[in-house]
Amino acid sequence: MTATALPRVLVVGLGLIGASFAKALRLSQSAHVLGMDAAPGVAERALELGIIDEVVADTDRVPPFDVLLIAVPVLAMRSVLADFKPHLTERTVISDVGSVKGVVVEAAREVLGALPAGFVPGHPIAGAERSGVEAAKSDLFDRHMLILTPLPSSSNDAVATLTKLWQAVGAEVVTMPVARHDEVLAATSHLPHLLAFSLVDTLARESENREIFRYAAGGFRDFTRIAASDPTMWHDIFLANGEATLGILRKFQADLDELAQAIEHHQGDRLLDVFGRAKSARDYFTQILQSRQRHGDDVRKNLITAPMHRGLSGTLSLPGDKSISHRAVILAALAEGESHIRGFGEGDDNRTTLEALRKLGVDIQDDDSGEVRVTGHGLKGLRQADSPLYMGCSGTSMRLLAGVLAAQGFASELIGDASLSQRPMDRIQKPLETMGARLELTPRGTAPILIRPVDSLHSIDYELPMASAQVKSAVLLAALCAGVPARMKEPTISRNHTERLLAGLGCDIDTRDGWLSFTPPKRLPALDLDIPGDFSLAAFHMAAATLVPGSDIRLDGIGVNPTRTGFLDILLDMGGSVEVLNEREQGGEPVADLRVRYAPLGAGVYGTDYSGRTIDEFPVLFVLAARAEGETRIEGVRELRYKETDRLKRMIEGLTVLGADIELKGDDVIIRGRADRRFDGGIVDCAGDHRVALAFMVAAQVASRPVIIRHSGRVLGAYPGFAEHASRLGYSVTVED
Numbered sequence: 125m126t127a128t129a130l131p132r133v134l135v136v137g138l139g140l141i142g143a144s145f146a147k148a149l150r151l152s153q154s155a156h157v158l159g160m161d162a163a164p165g166v167a168e169r170a171l172e173l174g175i176i177d178e179v180v181a182d183t184d185r186v187p188p189f190d191v192l193l194i195a196v197p198v199l200a201m202r203s204v205l206a207d208f209k210p211h212l213t214e215r216t217v218i219s220d221v222g223s224v225k226g227v228v229v230e231a232a233r234e235v236l237g238a239l240p241a242g243f244v245p246g247h248p249i250a251g252a253e254r255s256g257v258e259a260a261k262s263d264l265f266d267r268h269m270l271i272l273t274p275l276p277s278s279s280n281d282a283v284a285t286l287t288k289l290w291q292a293v294g295a296e297v298v299t300m301p302v303a304r305h306d307e308v309l310a311a312t313s314h315l316p317h318l319l320a321f322s323l324v325d326t327l328a329r330e331s332e333n334r335e336i337f338r339y340a341a342g343g344f345r346d347f348t349r350i351a352a353s354d355p356t357m358w359h360d361i362f363l364a365n366g367e368a369t370l371g372i373l374r375k376f377q378a379d380l381d382e383l384a385q386a387i388e389h390h391q392g393d394r395l396l397d398v399f400g401r402a403k404s405a406r407d408y409f410t411q412i413l414q415s416r417q418r419h420g421d422d423v424r425k426n427l428i429t430a431p432m433h434r435g436l437s438g439t440l441s442l443p444g445d446k447s448i449s450h451r452a453v454i455l456a457a458l459a460e461g462e463s464h465i466r467g468f469g470e471g472d473d474n475r476t477t478l479e480a481l482r483k484l485g486v487d488i489q490d491d492d493s494g495e496v497r498v499t500g501h502g503l504k505g506l507r508q509a510d511s512p513l514y515m516g517c518s519g520t521s522m523r524l525l526a527g528v529l530a531a532q533g534f535a536s537e538l539i540g541d542a543s544l545s546q547r548p549m550d551r552i553q554k555p556l557e558t559m560g561a562r563l564e565l566t567p568r569g570t571a572p573i574l575i576r577p578v579d580s581l582h583s584i585d586y587e588l589p590m591a592s593a594q595v596k597s598a599v600l601l602a603a604l605c606a607g608v609p610a611r612m613k614e615p616t617i618s619r620n621h622t623e624r625l626l627a628g629l630g631c632d633i634d635t636r637d638g639w640l641s642f643t644p645p646k647r648l649p650a651l652d653l654d655i656p657g658d659f660s661l662a663a664f665h666m667a668a669a670t671l672v673p674g675s676d677i678r679l680d681g682i683g684v685n686p687t688r689t690g691f692l693d694i695l696l697d698m699g700g701s702v703e704v705l706n707e708r709e710q711g712g713e714p715v716a717d718l719r720v721r722y723a724p725l726g727a728g729v730y731g732t733d734y735s736g737r738t739i740d741e742f743p744v745l746f747v748l749a750a751r752a753e754g755e756t757r758i759e760g761v762r763e764l765r766y767k768e769t770d771r772l773k774r775m776i777e778g779l780t781v782l783g784a785d786i787e788l789k790g791d792d793v794i795i796r797g798r799a800d801r802r803f804d805g806g807i808v809d810c811a812g813d814h815r816v817a818l819a820f821m822v823a824a825q826v827a828s829r830p831v832i833i834r835h836s837g838r839v840l841g842a843y844p845g846f847a848e849h850a851s852r853l854g855y856s857v858t859v860e861d
């Protein structure tokens with residue numbers, strides 16, 4: 125693929141899926157789309173309808189292409205691969221859209237010999253009962269999941285190319301091993317289709333002249349919609365995924381027999397049991413769908429900012445610290461009795477942790493005001509969840525809860541949204557498995573995380589390869605629940621909220637010789653806690669007040685734990701004007717009021733010892749450095765790549781659009797700042813990452829023209845009260861759909 129030309133994507137099979145992909149891709153202008161179909165006239169019709177750019181008439185004369193996407197029924201893949209084999213090069217990216225992946229991989233192995241590096245099977249979880257080129261819909265994949273099942277032979281480049289193409293048509297890309305994909309799909313898609321076909325057929329045959337359908341209402345319609353799907357396609361799928369489908373079908377048949385028996389013997393309790401469990405699982409599913417929908421809607425919003433003409437002013441209290449909020453409710457769930465937590469963060473990530481704990485059987489009262497009451501049943505008091513735990517985009521929820529669940533003696537599954545499903549989870553798998561836990565991840569070391577039950581865990585001495593409070597806390601929580609000691613050492617310091625909370629609850633925590641040693645207690649008493657204001661949110665306002673002349677703001681009750689305040693130290697070193705007032709302690713954490721005024725800044729060099737203490741504030745620090753006179757060097761920023769987005773990439777791209785001089789050298793960022801220059805206006809994209817969005821919003825306050833921050837609506841969920849705070853301090857920012 126050349127750097128300048130659009131990739132040439134050849135779609136073979138212009139049914140609903142292939143044609144919809146082609147149409148959406150063409151509309152997104154991210155590829156030149158070629159199309160081919162075995163049925164006469166279909167590709168020509170697709171050209172007429174503007175679905176493709178070019179028809180490929182037969183396999184003897186195939187123009188060059190970079191990506192081959194095979195969208196034919198599963199059992200026809202083999203012959204398409206054989207037909208195209210002579211046209212594949214080492215660089216061709218090959219994928220498919222089949223609902224079964226095992227047979228496609230087998231077919232490729234047989235036809236192609238060794239599996240090529242460019243081959244990455246895929247499956248969009250989108251479909252409709254309609255079929256054919258005329259049914260093509262350019263929004264068919266919008267906000268739908270696309271599962272890639274990379275093989276050990278697949279290259280990262282091929283995965284990246286396909287990810288980009290599917291994202292261009294609106295899909296959320298996740299990865300999964302082939303076998304797991306086939307098992308999951310057998311249960312969630314193939315079995316329901318089999319049941320729908322079978323029920324409609326039974327009823328249609330039962331009633332002469334199909335009289336019965338005249339009376340069939342909502343239940344029949346909802347349950348059997350998918351029985352109108354393409355018979356050939358589904359015939360292929362069942363033959364191709366026979367083993368996994370039969371496995372779940374037999375289980376279902378046994379359960380159905382039990383229900384029949386319960387009805388026969390008038391066992392109402394058994395019916396109620398099953399229906400109650402099913403309702404709660406279905407309600408949970410609805411909740412996930414709604415939360416995905418809401419997040420999707422939020423991500424699509426844009427923040428529109430205009431430059432500020434006068435300084436920021438006013439006094440604010442911020443939502444409770446997100447990191448402490450996660451930990452407080454987790455520990456409260458493991459404690460004995462009723463815990464009272466005030467100042468709970470209430471942002472989306474914190475709510476994710478709360479909801480997961482509820483699903484694990486913990487009674488939690490929360491009225492959205494930051495006051496939360498949690499009734500814990502002790503270190504062994506959690507109950508197995510009846511369906512996977514959905515972690516949204518929250519890395520902290522996933523990693524900390526994985527630590528807790530690894531020691532519970534029951535199985536759990538943790539799943540996340542598209543962004544979280546790309547983030548490294550092997551960093552917790554390693555230490556937890558060293559303790560004897562069993563965690564299964566995708567081959568790329570990402571979620572879903574399957575936690576298998578084990579009888580017990582053992583103690584651990586572990587040197588973390590990176591400074592990560594999430595990894596450290598996952599190990600501490602596993603040790604706490606399993607009742608085994610843990611010793612850890614980090615390369616540089618990371619936030620120590622878990623340690624402080626545990627110490628506050630009387631646990632034995634020691635930090636001598638650079639090692640953190642934890643001896644777990646037998647039980648944990650309930651908490652009574654006031655959570656300080658979130659320093660990481662405060663940092664955005666501190667940065668904006670520093671940059672906009674005339675600013676003078678006060679942020680009250682902010683947590684100033686030294687393992688979090690690298691940003692404050694750097695800002696002061698650059699010449700920032702911050703007064704740290706009324707220093708006090710709250711809930712075992714140092715807290716202060718911060719007065720921040722405008723100040724011109726100078727450059728500086730900041731070594732890796734700042735990384736862990738500044739990690740979430742780096743994006744906004746880059747903005748400050750771009751307005752500080754001289755060359756600033758910030759070392760050891762690699763971890764930014766593993767957040768909600770690749771924050772290094774996003775910040776460098778966006779700040780470059782805004783006219784900043786910023787570059788990456790190894791793991792260091794170099795920014796040549798100009799104190800006398802405003803940022804340019806323009807369009808930047810934060811790809812759904814709230815910290816990147818807020819960093820750009822700060823830059824926009826001192827831009828010469830308006831800045832549109834695309835995909836930034838998640839700020840609203842991540843920062844409760846954002847709009848009100850922005851207007852109180854005087855920002856010029858609006859949220860637009």
Ligand SMILES: O=C(O)C1=C[C@@H](OP(=O)(O)O)[C@@H](O)[C@H](O)C1
Binds near residue numbers: 447520594597619763
């Ligand atoms: O433990 C925590 O609460 C957090 C730790 C950090 O992540 P890592 O541990 O992955 O560095 C940070 O970026 C995140 O926002 C919150």
Ligand SMILES: C=C(OP(=O)(O)O)C(=O)O
Binds near residue numbers: 473517520521768815
């Ligand atoms: C990285 C962050 O959170 P998490 O890792 O919990 O998703 C963040 O809030 O910046």
